[in-house]
Amino acid sequence: MALGAAAENLISAAKSLGLDLSSWNFCAPGPDDVFIHGSLAEHLETDGFPENPTWKRRHTNRLPYVPEISSHVLPELEACHVGQAKVNAITGAEIKTLAAWVRQASEVRFQTREVNEWFASSLRYGNALQDLIEGLNVKTLALPPGGVGLLKLMSNWNRMQWLNRFKVYKLFASIEAINFQKTPLVIAIYGPSEKASIFEAGRCLQKVWLKVTELGLSAHPYYVVADLLGRIESGGVPLQCMRQAENIKMQVHEKFGKNRTLHCLMRVGIPAGKIEFSGRLPIDEIMCKASIRS
Numbered sequence: 001m002a003l004g005a006a007a008e009n010l011i012s013a014a015k016s017l018g019l020d021l022s023s024w025n026f027c028a029p030g031p032d033d034v035f036i037h038g039s040l041a042e043h044l045e046t047d048g049f050p051e052n053p054t055w056k057r058r059h060t061n062r063l064p065y066v067p068e069i070s071s072h073v074l075p076e077l078e079a080c081h082v083g084q085a086k087v088n089a090i091t092g093a094e095i096k097t098l099a100a101w102v103r104q105a106s107e108v109r110f111q112t113r114e115v116n117e118w119f120a121s122s123l124r125y126g127n128a129l130q131d132l133i134e135g136l137n138v139k140t141l142a143l144p145p146g147g148v149g150l151l152k153l154m155s156n157w158n159r160m161q162w163l164n165r166f167k168v169y170k171l172f173a174s175i176e177a178i179n180f181q182k183t184p185l186v187i188a189i190y191g192p193s194e195k196a197s198i199f200e201a202g203r204c205l206q207k208v209w210l211k212v213t214e215l216g217l218s219a220h221p222y223y224v225v226a227d228l229l230g231r232i233e234s235g236g237v238p239l240q241c242m243r244q245a246e247n248i249k250m251q252v253h254e255k256f257g258k259n260r261t262l263h264c265l266m267r268v269g270i271p272a273g274k275i276e277f278s279g280r281l282p283i284d285e286i287m288c289k290a291s292i293r294s
């Protein structure tokens with residue numbers, strides 16, 4: 001999904017420079033790890049680079065959103081499908097059903113050691129610039145009062161396990177689902193689950209996100225349901241949660257089709273207020289990491 005999103009960013013940037021990409025091929029990486037095939041003319045003639053391009057403005061906004069959204073947004077976002085990865089724009093009462101999936105999948109997530117430890121290790125509490133660009137800074141999370149304390153409490157797995165004896169995972173999961181349930185628009189990215197389609201889903205998610213940004217709206221992706229579906233396949237769901245997980249999977253198949261999976265959910269709207277955004281890693285650090293791997 002990340003490579004698909006990177007490809008879509010590149011497409012967006014190239015289009016804004018007026019480049020013709022019709023002979024280029026974007027696909028899931030093969031054994032050579034390459035996922036973009038194409039060639040550029042030696043001399044690139046452009047009117048200059050856009051000062052504040054859409055792909056730089058795209059961000060995650062975890063604030064609550066105002067309840068209204070213009071209906072013309074829906075067809076514009078549904079048109080962002082890529083290959084077999086499709087977009088379903090959902091409004092009204094059906095959002096409650098999807099919010100229930102998020103809450104139930106989240107209950108499993110807070111009982112899954114691997115996800116909790118990964119999440120805890122990504123959190124950053126500091127005020128230094130590095131704390132805002134490197135991991136997930138708590139300032140970007142739009143936490144309720146006392147939220148930072150709760151996060152610190154759950155960051156230790158032994159403590160979390162002890163708290164879960166009193167079903168504390170239900171409290172955390174309902175906090176996670178609150179803003180989702182109240183949102184005016186949910187976007188579901190769905191399609192087949194093999195590698196090529198996951199790449200397309202990454203492109204599709206980013207295409208939607210760039211369009212959302214272009215329309216002056218914000219978005220907040222929720223991966224918890226998609227992650228759970230993947231964990232069912234890889235055997236990563238705690239035994240006591242398997243029934244709940246299978247029940248969500250059945251509902252996903254009922255809604256999107258037997259041979260389809262849900263790649264990501266995303267709430268979309270106009271944020272009620274202002275919040276800090278995640279910073280960006282310097283480009284030379286990304287290039288450096290990439291060259292170490294190759």
Ligand SMILES: Cc1cc2nc3c(=O)[nH]c(=O)nc-3n(C[C@H](O)[C@H](O)[C@H](O)COP(=O)(O)O)c2cc1C
Nearest residue numbers: 001058059060062136220221222223224264277278
């Ligand atoms: C595929 C995908 C799934 C994500 N899932 C979640 C999620 O479940 N919850 C959440 O708060 N943020 C989620 N995010 C947002 C990332 O945490 C966010 O992109 C990251 O913190 C960087 O911030 P930025 O989007 O503002 O650049 C997801 C992002 C992607 C690309």
